[in-house]
Structures are given as structure tokens and as C-alpha cells.
Amino acid sequence: MPTTSLDSAVHCLQQNGLIAYPTEAVFGLGCNPNNESAVQRLLALKQRSADKGLLLIAANIEQLLDWANIPAESLTSLRHQWPASTTYLFNASANVPRWITGTHAKIAVRVTTHPVAAALCQRFGGALVSTSANISGQLPARTATEVAHQLGAQLDAIMPGECDPNAKPSTIIDFASGAIIRQ
Numbered sequence: 501m502p503t504t505s506l507d508s509a510v511h512c513l514q515q516n517g518l519i520a521y522p523t524e525a526v527f528g529l530g531c532n533p534n535n536e537s538a539v540q541r542l543l544a545l546k547q548r549s550a551d552k553g554l555l556l557i558a559a560n561i562e563q564l565l566d567w568a569n570i571p572a573e574s575l576t577s578l579r580h581q582w583p584a585s586t587t588y589l590f591n592a593s594a595n596v597p598r599w600i601t602g603t604h605a606k607i608a609v610r611v612t613t614h615p616v617a618a619a620l621c622q623r624f625g626g627a628l629v630s631t632s633a634n635i636s637g638q639l640p641a642r643t644a645t646e647v648a649h650q651l652g653a654q655l656d657a658i659m660p661g662e663c664d665p666n667a668k669p670s671t672i673i674d675f676a677s678g679a680i681i682r683q
Contacts, residue, residue, distance in 0.1 A: 504657040506616075510623045517656030518542055520633045520647040523557070523614045524585040525667035526640035527633035527647045529655075530557075530620070533567075539599045539629060545654050548636045553602030555587055557612045557630040559621035564609045567600075567627060569593055574675070582611035583618065585667065588675040600629070610670055616661040632669065640669075 504512075509519050513531065516538040520527050529546065531538035533556055543550050558564045561578055568590035570578065578588075592600075592607040601607055609627070612618050621628055632640035633647045641647040642663050652658065672681040 504659060506619055506623060506659070509620060509657045509659050512656040513620070513624050513628070515656075518545065518654070519620075519657040519659065520641070520644070520651065520655055521616055521620055521659035522644075522661035522663045523612060523617050523630065524664060525669050526642055526663055527644070528557070528617065528630040529633045529651070530628040530630050532624075533600050533627060533629045534597075536597065536599050542629060542631070543599075545651060546631065546634070546636050548631070549602075550599060551602045553604045553608065554600050554629050554631055555608040555610065556600070556627040557610050557617055557621060558627040559618045560611060563621060563627045564611070567593055567596055568607050568609050570675075583613040584611070585613060585670045586610065587670040587672045589672065589681065590675055606674070608672060614661075614663075616659055620659070 512519050516532055516535040518531050520529055529542055531542050570590055587608050587610040589606040589608055634640045644658050644660055647658050671683050
């Protein structure tokens with residue numbers, strides 16, 4: 501599958517398609533988090549249990565406010581910390597569907613530093629599901645070519661772009677407790 505333009509990728513998201521795009525460390529798989537069938541298709545493609553929950557990325561904090569109960573007194577601090585390759589766990593808002601949280605009361609969210617991923621969120625107008633572009637148990641793809649070889653026929657679009665070959669997947673921290681879940 502050839503890579504696609506930003507406009508084409510956003511159109512795919514609006515039509516509840518699945519896309520791959522570069523993030524800070526690896527290529528991500530994404531879809532509209534409000535569309536259960538798109539999320540279920542993504543989970544089936546990855547062979548991932550819905551119980552695990554999914555991370556959301558955004559271009560800015562405002563895109564996350566409907567998803568996560570971010571304390572008002574924490575917004576200033578977060579605006580200084582994000583964008584970054586740090587994902588935080590917050591209590592999920594009451595309207596967040598189980599297909600996003602899995603069996604968890606919290607939701608993982610990040611304001612991305614990657615220009616392509618941020619542009620997707622900005623142009624789409626909201627947060628996106630973001631999970632590594634791979635079948636569960638396999639190595640995540642770090643290039644568009646690797647994505648195409650592993651998943652291409654099952655995706656609606658692959659965005660061009662580079663990942664930092666030296667970067668690790670984002671650190672995940674429980675915001676309330678400060679506990680590091682993944683480093």
C-alpha cells in the first residue's frame with residue numbers, strides 16, 4: 501500500500517477507517533475512538549484483547565478533556581509538560597466507552613510531539629486511538645515499509661514520516677499517584 505496524504509488519512513478517519521502513522525518511537529495504528537466498529541476492527545487486526553484498553557493521542561490538551569478527568573488545578577502543569585513522549589493515566593470521563601478503557605477505570609492519554617501525529621489529530625479535530633503498528637507479540641513497525649509488509653492490506657491508509665530510531669515507546673505514568681507503569 502502506498503503512503504497517503506494528510507487529507508486522505510483524515511478522510512479515512514472520518515469514514516471510520518484504520519490508518520498507520522509515525523509517532524515518536526514507532527508507527528501507530530489509529531482510528532476514531534468514538535466509533536466502536538473501527539476500534540473493534542483495529543483490535544482484531546492487532547489480535548489484542550479489548551480488556552487491555554487503548555491509549556489516545558491528541559494535538560493539545562483540549563482534545564483530551566472529554567476523555568479524561570484532568571483536574572483543573574493540573575492543567576497549567578500539564579501545559580508545561582506536554583507535548584512530550586509521556587503518557588498519563590487519568591480517571592476516564594463518564595462518557596468514555598468500554599471499547600477504549602477495557603476493564604480499567606483509567607484512560608491513557610498523551611499530547612504527541614510528533615508533527616505528523618499531531619497534524620492528524622489537529623486536522624481530524626480530536627483525539628485518536630494510538631497503539632503500536634504490529635500484531636500483538638510481534639515487534640512494532642518503525643517505518644512505513646514495515647507497516648505495509650505486516651499490515652498494509654488491512655489498512656485504509658499509511659502516512660509517510662519518520663520515527664526516532666533511538667526512541668523507546670512513551671513512558672506511562674499514573675498522574676494521581678506518580679507510579680511509573682511503563683518506562
